[in-house]
Amino acid sequence: MTARASWWRGDLSTRRRLAISCFALAVFVGAWWIVTGPLALASPLFLPSPQEVAGTLVRMSVEPYLGSTLWGHIGASLSVVMSGWLLAGLVGLPLGIAMAWWRRLRWIVFPVFQLLRPVPPLAWIPLAIVWLGLGDAARISVVFIAALVPWLMNSMQAVYSVDALLVHAARTLGASERQILVRVVARTALPTLVAGARIALGNAWTTLIAAELLAASSGLGYIALNAARTLETGVLLVAMGIIGLLGALFSVGMRQAARALAPWSVRSGDE
């Protein structure tokens, strides 16, 4: 989880590393092609060939599959994950900051979170289905639960991480309250906040996929499960690939956001 910063630290030059990476990926795709194509070691039911998966991807982006095109399903998944994530932010961010500021509130709310934290968000899915039915509400609420904890914990941590000494120093040097808030508190807290938002989005996405595997009428998880039932392995692999790609895009996007918002400490924001 915390390895990104040092993951690429190595003794190779960028060009050599890229060359090795491309070569390794080419070997992977090549091996996949040989196993499924010329050698026919794996039946297409178990593992379709790369070109078949690519063909499926193209077909799905034009023709409707299970009610809508691939774009429609992506849109359905995205709208649920964004609603749940934003709602969780609207609740978790202020609550976390308030909990760090007023210890009585923390003493009241924190035990409840400690109690609920060991329960995986997925375990709430059946309860959400019984209570809220099979619609978007059930999925949004489960995504909300999954995203709330990182939002809340990191915003609380963010306020804690502001060193009182810095605030005192700024005050001694004649900074106004406004300046302290904007130039000292916000700057120290922002990386942790953005990291919380990123973790929350990752959790939200993972949980949504599980929820869609269980109860949905559109979305990428729904396609994946149906494709498995109808033995359309190509469709299944396309859905998995898009799920992974979007998850990676979220992560990269949030990192870029962290870099843009808080360029002074991208590393500490990774913790």
Next chain:
Amino acid sequence: MNSAASHGPRRVAPALLYGTLTLAALLCAWMLATSALGLVDARVLPSPAGVLARAATLIATPFSGATLAGHALASLHRWIIGVACAIAIGIPVGVLLAWLPPVRAAVAPLFELLRFIPPFAWVPIAVLWFGASTTTQALVVFIAAFPACVINAQLGVSQVDPILPRAAKALGAGSLATLLRVVMPVAAPSAFTGVRIAVSNGWMALVGAELIVGKQGLGFLISQGQNNDSVATIFVGIIAIGVLGALIDVVLQRAQARMLPWTPPVAEGL
């Protein structure tokens, strides 16, 4: 908040008091809403007593093929297989990746690509490949647990001060001895943190996998509760999952403190 940090011991008592009161108030509200006043239908939200009674029934008599203990054991069994494989393969792989940059360059992009596919997204294809079996569930646990092991072992090794292996070499240690006696002890706390993350990721993924497919296990118990419209069963399942997950983490924390006493203390923040 600033003054609170300086006197620790005095803080604990009110925090505990507030916590206990909050939880007691919640329990009271729950009892009032369900059994005492009957504001909520027991089929929507069972009373605490109802949940306890359901738990007792589930412990004593089999439901959907097994008692509560049976389902828990089935879950633990798959979880241990998946997590053990993830640790046994993941930590050496992580060490190798940190130790050999070219291997890292070759494996990293593929690893990064696959890492972002949530473990549950593998459930349908795992079912296609292995059927609805223990292998499928254990595979999903493995997929969930593996990255944390690799990443943290890798991180631990790459954070070792390069002066240490050089000093060991200067004192006559071979490559393997340096890795095992100098680098690994320094990297071990980070690797163990990876194991803890892996273990909880694996537990979470297992619940998801059991919800989607399976004939036994705590996740399956919850989904059966959903199918039978028995919210009390769902509650019992959720509590069992939460309690076991918390217990596992406590055991690992203790193990870390005992086995790796040189682990740097983690700032708890509270």
